[in-house]
Amino acid sequence: MASSLLSLASASPSASLSSHGISKGKLNLGNTSLCFNKEKTNPFIKTKSFGRISMVITSNVSRFEGITMAPPDPILGVSEAFKADNHELKLNLGVGAYRTEELQPYVLNVVKKADKLLLERGENREYLPIEGLAAFNKVTAELLFGADNPVIKQQRVATVQGLSGTGSLRLAAALIERYFPGAKVLISSPTWGNHKNIFNDARVPWSEYRYYDPKTVGLDFEGMIADIKAAPEGSFILLHGCAHNPTGIDPTPEQWGIIADVIQEKNHIPFFDIAYQGFASGSLDTDAASVRMFVARGMEVIAAQSYSKNLGLYAERIGAINVVCSSPDAASRVKSQLKRIARPMYSNPPVHGARIVANVVGDPALFKEWNVEMEMMAGRIKNVRQKLFDSLSSKDKSGKDWSFVLKQIGMFSFTGLNKAQCDNMTNKWHVYMTKDGRISLAGLSLAKCEYLADAIIDSYHNVG
């Protein structure tokens, strides 16, 4: 160990042995220790920096000396840059958090009501079981699959509460790593940035299937099918249930059918990430259609859910992982193993968000109200899309087809702008977006559509 200490001390140029000095002057040379000063009461002795010293001293040098800064999160970086900008016309189209027309965060009324109910009840905060709140697990599966779905009636769904979409995906990834070692997950190109990080950290190999076609600013369906076909049998195919992030491009129902065909042919497992149920069309049921189609075919399906967007519960971290199995026995075994994965991650999930969702979804009156609010939020985004499209079409005389703005669905839109063009958006127009050309329509108001149209037209035509 002495040698590694040596290399630690010299590896980092900033290793300053003086910052809180050397305690007691003990010299550690492997197993020998020469004590110069046994005074317990002698605290840190401040010394001058020795620079790149190769003498090893039992010191307070951190053993994490060589650790560098982690790369900044690209999406959050956008918000930070936006905050630093003082321009009055600035626009934040970075992170996918819903904003009102006044561009304020929005707490759903049903959430406020549920919160109030919980506060009044003053319930205790005892540990949830490892798999989460039973009432939540029940309603979340019903919301996704439909309460009357045979898979639910036959108890063939293993549902475990997870920490939002991220946590639910991670549970599934760990399950895949443990029970399908070497199996690959196929993710769309592009996809949400954190997908690959999750699979990397869970040590699950992944590769991409073609998805976005920059030529059409639409779906490269042939490429997608070809790549899914080419994957080794028994791969996990990660699909966005609705409102694809970041492109906003969803397959049509017919295309979903063909995707299901190919997955069955190749004996793959469909793995849905549903982070926007309700936000795509405004209807919670309609947005679950793709998942339900696969399940109706008798396929075993993995599905991760999140309530971050559709109930605005970002901060509460509430979601679920569902594994639809061919038998209740399999579901019970799978559930037990998901619990076994969760226990050494966080023991049991947080209670508050689960109670809110259970109250909102489980209470018919609140559920109805939620449906209305969901329609309103999705409706606002649809209106904004329309206005943006109208502005683009009327202002741009080049004849370029901007209809992709209307065809894309959900919070995000892939504008087709390249990096240089995105930089122009930010530098010249103070429009903040991610460098892949994604804009978050949830951060756009009707009032700003014309300004945004100007910015997009300028960037598209006048920048390389």
Add this chain to the structure above:
Amino acid sequence: MMIMWRYLRRGMSTSTRVRALRRSWWDHVTPAPKDPINAVTEAFLADPCPYKINLGVGAYRDDDGKPVVLQCVREAEGKIAATNFLESTCAAISSKLVEESAKLVYGEDSDVIKEGRFAGVQALSGTGACRLFAEFQRRFYPDSRIYMPDPTWSNHHNIWRDAQVPIRTFHYYHPDSKGLNFVALMDDVKNAPNGSFFLLHPCAHNPTGVDPSDEQWQEISSLFKVKNHFPFFDMAYQGFASGDLERDARAIRIFLDDGHLIGCAQSFAKNMALYGHRVGCLSLLCDDKIQAVAIKSQLQQIASTIYGSPPIHGMLAVSKILSDPDIKAIWLKEVKDMATRVQRMRATLKEALEKLGSPLNWQPITNQVGMFCFSGLTPDEVDRLAKEFHVYMTYDGRISMAGVTTKNVDYLASAIHEVTAFDQDGKILHTVCA
């Protein structure tokens, strides 16, 4: 049936249809063994006996055997208005929480706090904090192992194992004395390769309730310095050992004074009775602020693929409690009250056993500290207690004293007295009055 067949057949080739209907992907998934601690609660819940006692999970109960909501928590929640949260607000609150949490560990006036020489992140209670550290350890010291006390909280083994860090144990509990096996502990510390990672419980050791004395901690700390070991503290019961938060951090302060750059996992599950909200903190002491920022970024990145960001609800409550002097004062008193009740129950149980004429030595009940008592009961005795007396505890004989009340202590004493009537050889140790 025919209609269903046609429906199923649509879009499926024959071979895949047959395959899809017959085979499950999950055939090879076996049922997981039950978590030993949760299994106790499950068995307890399933028992219809009206005078059953749950001494399994370490969750505090009042003298009526009910879970509590602390007044400080109610006050804090009352003050927290339902605000519209920007994502950035969460980050600010989290930072505040981390700062206040660190003060509890290192002392408000410590240089470490003043100079910002620690990397701190909010974590999913103690489990989450330990797991973050285990993953961090694996990432930056891929060849290292972790040394854990024998015994330790069962989930510690799961955590480091799932993080793929090999585990070794060091001697800790002496079953004969029901106390600390200090000599063997020091031997193991000495014999471990230099620069090893050690997991330590700074107070109220779980499951034994056996803590080193201050002098023993000092010796351990000195030996750690010689060996250049990394001390990682899991502090889940600050306040529950002595009733005084500062006192309970004594072991950590000893190490701090000796110049160790420690790591510490904290949980607010027990001492704020916030179990289900999953609030905790992981802190690592650093050379300087620059390194602290770098390490924090790495910890956040590890967390970003496990759960993203921590849940806000508990975060708000804890942050309020720690930063509002009035509410914090209420909290300190409530912690003391909880610890005092547990201490009183220890004394009462011991007295009751002695009064029953048990010849066994029950001194360890009051010697041991914190929520748990390592009773020395054998698995057979634990079984009998559950089946015949409806008293539930984990198989290692660990009793959660928080589940003992003035109303059930006499019954508990007589149950324990009954099952310990015979020693290992079947010899009657004492006669039990019917």
